[in-house]
Amino acid sequence: MKEIIQLHDKKFRIMIPAEKIDEAVSAVAQRINQDYADKETPLFVGVLNGSFMFMSDLIKKIEFNNELSFVKLSSYEGTSSTGQVKSLIGLNNSIEGRHIIVVEDIVDTGESIEHMVRDLEARKPASIDVCTLFFKPGSYRKQLPIRYRAMEIGNEFIVGYGLDYDQLGRSLKDIYVVTE
Numbered sequence: 001m002k003e004i005i006q007l008h009d010k011k012f013r014i015m016i017p018a019e020k021i022d023e024a025v026s027a028v029a030q031r032i033n034q035d036y037a038d039k040e041t042p043l044f045v046g047v048l049n050g051s052f053m054f055m056s057d058l059i060k061k062i063e064f065n066n067e068l069s070f071v072k073l074s075s076y077e078g079t080s081s082t083g084q085v086k087s088l089i090g091l092n093n094s095i096e097g098r099h100i101i102v103v104e105d106i107v108d109t110g111e112s113i114e115h116m117v118r119d120l121e122a123r124k125p126a127s128i129d130v131c132t133l134f135f136k137p138g139s140y141r142k143q144l145p146i147r148y149r150a151m152e153i154g155n156e157f158i159v160g161y162g163l164d165y166d167q168l169g170r171s172l173k174d175i176y177v178v179t180e
Helices: 018-036 052-060 111-121
Strands: 004-007 010-016 043-048 067-077 080-089 099-107 127-135 148-152 175-178
Touching: 018 052, 018 099, 018 127, 018 148, 043 052, 043 111, 052 067, 052 099, 067 111, 099 111, 111 127
Parallel strands: 043 067, 043 099, 099 127, 127 148
Antiparallel strands: 004 010, 010 175, 067 080
């Protein structure tokens, strides 16, 4: 693990090592296992690109039958949210009457997740819960409950473990925070 890395024009320092991420993923998976053990084949919906590492590690720790799907949303340019959500790839299968667990990498302002949940609610699922690796309570501006939060962080801009800075840094196993 490198203490300092450079991505494009910015330097980042280590913030959360991979071991701490794994502990947080295990803890949130255990909560989901308890809450969903008696539900009929819940559907995990990962939000690409950022959630791919979290979704992979989370699903390995889930102990009940489930299905997986992915959607792709975008609201970031560089290091800040644009405030406008664009749906790029949609959910093709019916979710009516299904229990849905949306898996996000990070919930910041809440614009993207609110947009997605509104879209999913129109398809009449039995329930929708949100599971996020990182939650930024200081940035969150919505009322939608985020039931499963693996970690809460400040308003820092972070990369690694699926999160990127202009497409770089997703493959890092640790989380890094911008230094400049």
